[in-house]
Amino acid sequence: MNPVQAPITASRPARSLASLDPLRQDALLAAGLAVLASAIAVTVGSGRHPDALGWALLLGLHVPLVWRRRAPLTVLAVMITLIATYHQLDFNHSAPTAASMVVLYTVAVTGGARRTAFIGAAVVTLMLLLKIRHGMAGVQVSFQITGWIVSMLVLGGYIRVHRENAAAAVERAERAERTREEEARRRVAEERLRIARDLHDLLAHTITLIGVQTSVAAHVLEADPERLDRTAVAKALDDIAETCRTARGELRTTLEVLRDPGAPDGRDPLPGLAGLDELVKSAGARVELTVRGDGVPPAVGAAAYRIVQEALTNAVRHGGRADLTVRVGVYEEESALRVHVVDDGTGGAGDGPPGFGLVGMRERARSVGGRVDAGPRSDGPGFEVSAMLPLRDRAGDEWGTGPGRTLGETA
Template sequence: MPAQGNALTRARDRLRAHPVACDALLAAAVLAAMVLGSFVDPHGDGTGPTFGIRTPGPAGVVLMMLGAAALVARRRAPLRALAVTGAVTVAEFVAGDPPAPVAMSAVVALYTVASRTDRPTTWRVGLATMTVLTAVAMSFGSSPWYAQQNLGVFAWTGMAAAAGDAVRSRRAFIDAIRERADRAERTREEEARRRVAEERLRIARDLHDVVAHHIALVNVQAGVAAHVMDKRPDQAKEALAHVREASRSALDELRATVGLLRQSGDPEAPTEPAPGLAVLDDLLDTFRNAGLPVRLARTDQDTHLPSAVDLAAYRIIQEALTNVRKHAGQGATAEVSVLRVGRTVEVTVLDDGTAPVQAVGAPGAAGAPGGHGLVGMRERVGALGGALTAGPRYGGGFRVQAILPLTTRGGEDGAT
């Protein structure tokens, strides 16, 4: 049975690949059926139909051949094929004696029209074909108008139109299912690509923030240690201790970030690195130890933030202070405020640096070509549906302010 099924499938595929040859075979089969039918006398000798008592005339043979030949073009021009077969059938009804079953070609052509056009066309053409052929058969046929074969013309043409319309509807239904499946597959692929791109951006932001912050602190403390190594070894040791602490913190955060890539199929695995505003004081101490005075004001102690908002606020403060330490110049101070305002949390970082404001974290500026600090901040805030403003302050310095909603786009509500 499987071999038979495979053979049928291959034969069907070959016929679909050569539609003209398929139609030619169908036309030959219809011609053979019409020729055989022309030898049948439906009335016979009174006991039933008989075969071979009558024979088709030359005109009938010509009409049958014309009707079959028109079916070769039934797919390319279905309406024209129906017009030709219908005209041949009418001519046979009017002049055919003895009659030949030329109407069979018109039935096949009508089925093709119904299966390859729309429903309104099927209704109009089908009713017109049934009406004309039945009326001509009743008016000009050799049998009485109420003869069974005249009603058969009406029945066969009606069934051909109905069958063709059913096939067209089923084909359209299958095509719609395939189109929906293809669209769903494309949507899944696009969603997967979008998620991959978002994850790459998120990991890139986290790695940038961790590396930029801790490497900047290590650089500062290493410079201090090298400067005072000979004259003040105690201070050099303290600076090296800060270097060791900053490097250890960098390794811990890198391990937490990269560890996310190794976790698969674990619903309990964290989806974000650990840092948040709960350890903000520790973050500020690292900058103070590096020589940057930082003041803090916050009114969010009683607010439970969503994890994404908590991490974003922490990273924005970290990146902004890193930019201050790198670009604001010697003697600069910074102020950090975290305020609860309605359904939002406002995070602001100010400095009074004297360096050109273009260099303060601005991508492509002198001294920091191709930086991604502000870009990463904007991406973080935008992903949460918030707003970020960054620019120079009147009188000198720089200001970064982020407004983060307490209800994230994912629906997590952190307001308490």
């Protein structure tokens, strides 16, 4: 041996029996039981010592145990035949006992209760037929052996049920883990969607307002440079600065919530229908607003506010100097809040790439069980948005009646 390899070879851990594959384990088991049976055959037990045929039968009946897990019924049939022949020749009757108990245990642990009971009854019947010729002594021995047979079958059945229960418990745990992972992924997806909606509503509306206010300032500067209305220019610039400050504060609050999910949400709830007046005043367009209805649940009011905000943003961005009509009202017969926004410009049919405004409106409507229809007007130029928002959920309870923020919205 190479002296360099000696320490490495010595340091390798010996392979344990559990690390062997089942076939090798059963081969070692069969060999061990054969040695035990041989020792019993020449020392204790009733019957005569085996001759050449007896040794062949005794050692041969242990060979099928190598495949006991792969084909338990076949192994049982072969071993019963060999054991019956061995006993009929009146060789040592105690020698094959251990091997027969192992195969009965294997049959019980690998099969159902009905099959196990049938095989047990068949084995006991066969044993009685073999022992009946010995008279009362044979009956007494039969009762003893029957006790061992029943014990092995019950033990095998118990182990089988225990394994099945353990496997079922593992499967339930894995299924619960998959459910938790799917729920976590779903919540992450919903949170990402909510963040996308919040940031879109915040940034899109703010950028649109800044664009409108900048256009006003530019118009004042270009209208009559010699008679410059400094007050109007200063007001437009102040409005831009105030819009930027407000947006910056809201964005900072949103980012703080995202960076530390465990921190309390310091964002203000959406104003709902009560905030529509201020919303249309800052829209940068001529808006006719009609609001009818009181007692709207906070969640429904927040959804309506966002839908109107996005509709105004789209109209100002794509519709040019469009005039808008906004009607919001509660329809008691339908137990729903209707939102209708119409402009006379080009509406949402802009030339730029499609955005996420309409998608966000539909998602907000679905969050309270409602729907949104949006598209070009059929009676002339412009764009219209129509939303139907139920005031109650399917269980009959009002949406968002609990305290705190509704729908996870950002003000």
